Every structure is written in structure tokens, then in C-alpha cells.
Amino acid sequence: MSDWTLCIDFGTAFSKAAVAPAGAWSRFDPATIRPLMLSTEGQNAFLLDSAVFVDEDRVLFGRAALNEADAQADSKRAALRSFKTLLSVSDLDRALNTNAPLTIDPHRVFQMRDLIVLYLAYLLASVDRAIAADAALAQGARFSRRYAAPAWRSGDSAGMHDVIVRLFGEAEAFRAAIGKRILSPDGLSLRTISDALPKATEQAEALEMGLIYEATAAAAYTSVGLDGAGSHMIVVDMGAGTTDIAALARLGPRTIELPEARVTLKQAGDFIDRIIANRVLETAKWAKRDAERSELWSVLMSQMADIKEAIMADGRATLRNQGRSITLALKDVEKDVDFRDFQKSLREAYDHALAVVRDDARARGRSEVQAIAVGGGAATPFIQDLIRRKMESTRPRVIPRPATPDWAHAREFRGNLAPVFPQLAIAIGGALAPDSMLAVRSGFSRPANDRSGTQAELD
């Protein structure tokens, strides 16, 4: 029996991890949640840069990898990032066995699989270091482990999970062989890796880990501690590359996804960034030459997170370029044809998913569906408008929940958890969720949308 539940969220840009006491779901106390301080670089100790850089004779990880990639950007060298995107492709085996491109690995010695295993070893070592540095966790505590992932689009959740836990197993074997050296800012030499990685890979066993879908993790942090938390939930997750809509239903002790409700749109944060940048370029009549426009584009992209946030939250943003001020209003963005098409597609997708989840709730005699927005776009006005829209029929009621739950404002955190909560939310929700909410429990494989054995009845 474990004392704590650990959840790892390897996000596109950063990896995060959090632990919660076993049984936190039924005896919830916000003060017992412990996000892990994975990073020793920068001011945010909870975000570990998801990056690997293959240098001349070494492999660097995390922030060191990004710094070196920046330093060598002119030589067409890049760090490997976006593991999450790679891990969610339909033919994962093939993707893993592909050689890393020259920009990533100029020596042509690594397959994508090797680099992912190396990064996961670095991540596991960072988790161990964070646990050792945390007085509440360091005293020989036992952990059950799980990781958070988007629902696999191929639908073969169990098959994908087996590959992922195998990768984690290889990473754990490599980490055990190398020890703390992997955490050195100087990384590991190619020789050390070529000596240890093949042996570790051969001896590795799949790591005991559960899988929780990100939408389920969102459901967990939203409804934990709420009296009479609804059995049904619709989750809108707008990230950088995709906007995913998912519906969940708690059936007795289990939580399942309603697969017919799932919709993925290819328009999301990056798409809106491009619309904003193009609108600004249209406004900036003085930038006529290609060099001026390309310089302005670079400035826009480097400040886009702040610009977009100001447009969405304040209704307009003002930025400066070469002594000139440029203001863009939300209404200018809303005039864009592509943006309007996206809003229309999103509304249709949401309405479809909501109809599915409300039908399921109604069939089971439930009176409420909770609606929550997560991801980088959770606070955007059109997403919030979507989940707060009034329904024509009143039952089941749709109850919008805040992106940051009220408990994140608990006095114990002195106002400091809520501002960083959106970044840590999935890891925290994944650690809080009971085993019954997992898509696949450690030890055996069963996909979340497998409804075999579930009676369609009032519960």
C-alpha cells in the first residue's frame, strides 16, 4: 500500500509532477497537495524544460539543452522538444524507431526512442531529487505512480500505454545505471550513453504506472472536495496545437470517457497567434519591406503570450516596435474570417459533445453537467462564453466551473498557488484522482472508453 500518489505530466514545453496523499480524494485537504520542485534553474522551480540537446560530445537536458540550442541556432542545430506530440502519433512504434533528424542529432547515432528514454531518465531523476528535498516526502515514503496524457486519438489506449510504460522502464533502468550524473548541468558524454543505454534497454522491465487522461485530471481537481460533485462533465482544452473537447461520466466507482463526444479541432492557441500577428501586420502600414515585416513578425511572436493575454483579458493590447505604438483590439481579431470560422466550428463541436453528455446524464437520471475550460486558452472570453451559455432546456443543468478551483486560493498557500495553478493543474489533478478515474491502472491495461461490464442503468 503506498502512502502517496505521484502524477507526472510531461507537457509540450515543460514537465511537471505533483504528489497527494493516498486517499486524498475522499479526505481532501488542500494543504497536503505537494507540487514537486523539479527544476533548480530559473525562478519557477516547478517547471522542468522538456528538452534534449545532442552536442558535439555530450547530451544536455532541460534548461542547459535549451541554452546550448540557442547558442548554436545559427548552425541549424535544435533541441528535441514536443515529446508529447511524438507520443500521441497513431503509429508510435514507427515514430520511435525513426532516426532523429540531423538538426537534432548531427552524429546520426540516436533514434527518437533513445532520446525520449534519455529525457525520461532525466525527468525521473529530477522527480527523485525533488522528493529527497521535500521534508514531508523524503522519509522513506512509498509512491504509486501515474502519468497524464491526452486521450490517444487512435483509440488504442491500452496499446499506447504499454509502449509508454516500457519507455519509462528503460528510462528507469538507465537512470539506475547512471545515478545522479544525469542531473549535471554538463549532461552526459556520448560515450557514457553508448556504454550504458543498450544494456539498460535490454534489462529493462515496464514501469508500474497508471494512465490518467488530462480531461479526467481536470475533472478531478475541479470536483475534489465538492459536496455532490456532478457525475458528468464536459471539458474544453485549448492548448497550443489543438482544441480538444471531451466528456466524462462517473458510473458507480468508475469514470469513463464518452468517446462519441470527443472532438479535436486543429485550430488552437498557435492558430490565434497567427491571426493576431497577421492583423498587426495589416495595421502596420509603415512596415512595407520584407525585412521590416519579418522583423515585426519576430517581435510579435516573441511577445505573443503577453499580447494575446492582454487582447483576450482587457479587450486590447498595445505594443511598441521601433518607437511606434501599435494597438490591436479584440474586435479586430473577431472580424477575421478564419477566426470566425474557428469560433463556429468550436461552437458546433461543443454543442455536439454537450448533447452527448447531457443525453447520458438524462438517461441515468442525473440533473447536472459540469463544464470546465482548461489549458492555455481556458481564460479566453469566447471559451468562457461557451461554457457559460444558457441552455434552452433546463435539465440537466450545465454548471460552469472556474479554471482555477476555489480550493487553490486556500489560506495555507498565501495566495501563491492560484497564480501558478494553471501550469500545474494536470499534475495536481492526476495525483488527486482516485484509481477508479484512471484510464489504465498500473498492473493491468484497460482503456478508459472500454465500457464492457458497465450496466446502462440509473446510478
Add this chain to the structure above:
Amino acid sequence: MSAGKKKTKGPKVAARKRAAQGVSLTDALAEAAWSEADIALAQALADFDEIETAQKKGARKDAFERLGQALSRASRKRGLSRLGDLDDEVEFDAEAHDLNAAVAKTPKSVRIQARGVTRGGEVLIKPRVTPADKKRS
């Protein structure tokens, strides 16, 4: 501590030491929560200087715009939200409003002159109001 050791003491070393010593979770959360707000506040200070030194009305107006934007960003990074809408006319509530006027008689309805500020469910600053009929700014 030797001079040699002092040389190596940069932010990275300090951060590693912080992790090794088991810095409290609350302190680490505070550092993380403030990191982006700090940058926005620094931006606000620079924009404030630009307002003071602006030679032209247009430049001053732009700098004001950016100052407001930087302050809004800092407040969002700290989890602060506005309460009420500017110029809204509402029923006066002595508990919920800060009356910004000397009055002989308690007003029935008031106009929101400056929005309040909340964090979570806690009101940090009440909306500042003036009697609706007087329209004082």
C-alpha cells in the same frame, strides 16, 4: 567562506542550494508566482517613466495605455480580479463599497468610480463609489 567559493555563487548555484536545503513549498510557490508578475511590474515602472518624460500628447497616451496593460498583467499573474464595472450605477452598500465623497446623507444609488479588486473569494479593495446624482470624478 573563501573568496574562490564566493566567485561561483550565481543564481544557478543559489537555486541548486535552495533545492538541496529543502526550501519550503510555500516559498517556492511564492517565488514562482511572483516571477512573471515581477517582469510585468518592472515594465510598468519603465512605462511610468515614459509618461513623465513624454514630449507629445500622443506618446503620453500610448505610454499610459502600456502602463495599464502592464499593471493588468501583473495583477493577473498574482491571481487578482476586478470587481464591478466602471460607471455602473448600483445600490449603495456600506459593507461592499468605499464611498469616495463627503455626504450629509447616505446615498441610495452610487456610481462605480474605481473597480474593486479580489483574489479568490477575498475582497482586497472595495469598489470606490460616488453618489450617482452628483457624478463627481
